[in-house]
Amino acid sequence: MNMQAAYQTDVTDTQWELLSALLPKSKSGKGKRGRPSLDRRLVVNGILYVVKTGCQWRMLPHEFGDWNSIYHYFKKWRQDGVWHDVEAELVKRERRRQGRNPEPSAGCVDSQCVKTTTQGIDVGFNGGKLIDGRMYSILVDTLGLILAVFVSAANFGEREGLKHLLLDYFASGVRRLRHIWVDEGYSGNPLQQWIYKLKKTWKVVIEVVEKQGKGFNLVKRRWVVERTFAWLNNFRRHSKNYEVLTCNSEAIVMIAMIAILLRRFA
Secondary structure, eight states, X not given: OOOOOSSTXXXXXXXHHHHHTTSOOOOOSTTOOSSOOOOHHHHHHHHHHHHHHOOOGGGOXXXXXXXXXXXXXXXXXXHTTHHHHHHHHHHHHHHHHTTOOSSOSEEEEEEEEEEBSSOOSSOEEETTTTEEEEEEXXXXXXXXXXXXXXXXXXXXXXXXXHHHHHHHHHTTSOOOOOEEEXXXXXXXXXXXXXXXXXXXXXXXXXXXXXXOSSSSOOOTTTHHHHHHHHHHHTSHHHHSBOOSSHHHHHHHHHHHHHHHHHHHTO
């Protein structure tokens, strides 16, 4: 019999069956000392509630248990790379479901600036977008699924953000990615020279796709990453940056993408 969800953000039985196999196993049991582990499903539901609604950790409904414990799991799994690994695995499964190779050969990069609240570190003013806050740089495949995310101060250069994305994405081993579309903000000889020096290892080409005409219009290739940002903006914890650490901001993005992907497997 299916478990009755208390909140719309709660995972369904089908989603939990998929997700639980990808999460670290509970260490509770006979012979174990210390506090008993929380129900991992309850932990996940609490974290998804925060990411979707944008509420403070301290304001978590009591049904999820002690907010300190929920946050502990969020932080521990971020430190252990669990959110990154789970999201990467779900991306591969979604690509297979759509008849694609699990490793993409092409993608798109863009950035978005988001206002912060009270953070005093890794915050800057972006003169182009007139936003005081942080910059989210993301690399997505042609389906709009996130392959890498890098969060920095808003005045951090877009080209430098792209470098961090590529370093992070290719660090995990040999990749099939060969072509990346970007906007005019990523043009310039320094970036191209940096890419050229690493071509023997990565063999990736950066192509600038310019916007045609004035006003709003869909830009070839680039519209995919813009749609991904629209998906993320539906999660209120992303619409404004509340995190002290940028690594927590990156984890929030990964969790939002996990929630999006889980709905496709419901």
